[in-house]
Each structure stands twice: as C-alpha cells, then as structure tokens.
Amino acid sequence: MTASTTQRENRVIRQPIVGSRRFSNYWWAIVVSLGATGFFLAGLSSYTQVNLLPIGDATQLIFIPQGVAMGFYGVAGLLLALYLWLVILLDVGGGYNEFNKESGRVQIFRWGFPGKNRRIEFSCRLQDVQSIRVDIKEGLNPKRALYLRVKDRREIPLTRVGQPISLSELEDQGAELARFLGVPLEGL
Known part of the structure; x- marks a missing residue:
C-alpha cells in the first residue's frame, strides 16, 4: 500500500x-516440500531396502522404529506442504x-x-x-x-x-x- x-x-x-503469495510463503513451501520428501523417501528406503535418496544410504536404517518414524514425519510434512501450496494457489x-x-x-x-x-x-x-x-x-x-x-x-x-x-x-x-x-x- x-x-x-x-x-x-x-x-x-x-x-x-x-495475501499468501509472499516470498516467505514460497520459501517455506519449497523447504517443507524438499525436507518432507527426503524423510518420506528415507522411510520408504528402509522398508524396501532400495536406496531412493540421491544423498546418503537410507537402507542402513532399521525399519522399526527409525524407518516408521521417518515415514511418519515425511507424510506429515508432505501434508503440511500440500496445505501451504494450496493456500498460495488460492491466494x-x-x-x-x-x-x-x-x-x-x-x-x-x-x-x-x-x-x-x-x-x-x-x-x-x-x-x-x-x-x-x-x-x-x-x-x-x-x-x-x-x-x-x-x-x-x-x-x-x-x-x-x-x-x-x-x-x-x-x-x-x-x-x-x-x-x-x-x-x-x-x-x-
């Protein structure tokens, strides 16, 4: 104004x-999306024993409890990222x-x-x-x-x-x- x-x-x-189409909201939506995707892929990698991450080796994680926790945080983060992107899209x-x-x-x-x-x-x-x-x-x-x-x-x-x-x-x-x-x- x-x-x-x-x-x-x-x-x-x-x-x-x-409205919500500010730089800070784009920044946090990108950061949360990338971090949540990493956590989700780490949990999935520990379950399938196939490394899905470009950096590190998540197959070394024991699925219960570490893989489950990583997968849970990944899903929660992806839901938060989805919310952030929808709020930005809807302005x-x-x-x-x-x-x-x-x-x-x-x-x-x-x-x-x-x-x-x-x-x-x-x-x-x-x-x-x-x-x-x-x-x-x-x-x-x-x-x-x-x-x-x-x-x-x-x-x-x-x-x-x-x-x-x-x-x-x-x-x-x-x-x-x-x-x-x-x-x-x-x-x-």
Missing part, C-alpha cells in the same frame, strides 16, 4: 493487498481496498478459504466512515495495522496480515487515507 502500489486518481484510491488473504468518491462507497475485498465464504466483501458509504485507526504493539510479536472504523463501531482491517510494515510507512498510509476520506486519524 505504498505510493507505488496505491493507484491514486483524483477521486479513487485502490490499494492491492498481498488466501489477497484482495484490495477501494475508496471511491465518485460512487461514495468504500469496498474491502479479500479471498478466503474455499467454501460459501470464499469471497469476503465489505462495503459501506463514505459517510459511514468514522475514522482511520492505527494499532501499534511492539515487543516479541509486533503488530502494526490500520483499521477502518465505521459508525456502528466495527473496525475493518486494511493492512495485510503477517510481516509488520514500518512505522513511517504505516503513518504515511494512515494520514493519506484519513486526508482523502476527510476523517480523523486515531491511535498516534
């Missing part, structure tokens, strides 16, 4: 939100925020998990927007997020989940949005 990713015209701001959490003065509407859209609630949409009138709230929590698990506060006291998250954005970027985004909507910026 920086100036390069925010499409700003005179009357419309559209902010794309990166869970991805979407956009659109603030449109021409239509007088705010539209928040995100992709969710498959099912009846796959499309997560929120829409309201610009007049119903009460403020933009900044939420900053430092510490071991820092949280930095922007929220759209609506008059019925609901708070709709505007920033992506995961890596916290820098403080200056968060302040700039909040101030730009509050200025565009003509509402106060809270929480600073």
Whole structure:
C-alpha cells in the first residue's frame, strides 16, 4: 500500500493487498516440500531396502522404529506442504481496498478459504466512515495495522496480515487515507 502500489486518481484510491503469495510463503513451501520428501523417501528406503535418496544410504536404517518414524514425519510434512501450496494457489488473504468518491462507497475485498465464504466483501458509504485507526504493539510479536472504523463501531482491517510494515510507512498510509476520506486519524 505504498505510493507505488496505491493507484491514486483524483477521486479513487485502490490499494492491492498481498495475501499468501509472499516470498516467505514460497520459501517455506519449497523447504517443507524438499525436507518432507527426503524423510518420506528415507522411510520408504528402509522398508524396501532400495536406496531412493540421491544423498546418503537410507537402507542402513532399521525399519522399526527409525524407518516408521521417518515415514511418519515425511507424510506429515508432505501434508503440511500440500496445505501451504494450496493456500498460495488460492491466494488466501489477497484482495484490495477501494475508496471511491465518485460512487461514495468504500469496498474491502479479500479471498478466503474455499467454501460459501470464499469471497469476503465489505462495503459501506463514505459517510459511514468514522475514522482511520492505527494499532501499534511492539515487543516479541509486533503488530502494526490500520483499521477502518465505521459508525456502528466495527473496525475493518486494511493492512495485510503477517510481516509488520514500518512505522513511517504505516503513518504515511494512515494520514493519506484519513486526508482523502476527510476523517480523523486515531491511535498516534
């Protein structure tokens, strides 16, 4: 949601939100896939007594208990890798925020998990927007997020989940949005 990713015209701001298609998710999906495949092949090699690994000799493992444990960890890891790849493929959490003065509407859209609630949409009138709230929590698990506060006291998250954005970027985004909507910026 920086100036390069925010499409700003005179009357419309559209902010794309990166969901699960982040570099870190690709990295972990690849690492887990490779590691789990290695564990699974090691367990299978100890059972069949045929070396299926390109590095090392897994036929030296005794099937019970080492081969069974390696096979179990391999299957569990492959299931986790499958989950990670599906989340990336479905782009869970991805979407956009659109603030449109021409239509007088705010539209928040995100992709969710498959099912009846796959499309997560929120829409309201610009007049119903009460403020933009900044939420900053430092510490071991820092949280930095922007929220759209609506008059019925609901708070709709505007920033992506995961890596916290820098403080200056968060302040700039909040101030730009509050200025565009003509509402106060809270929480600073």
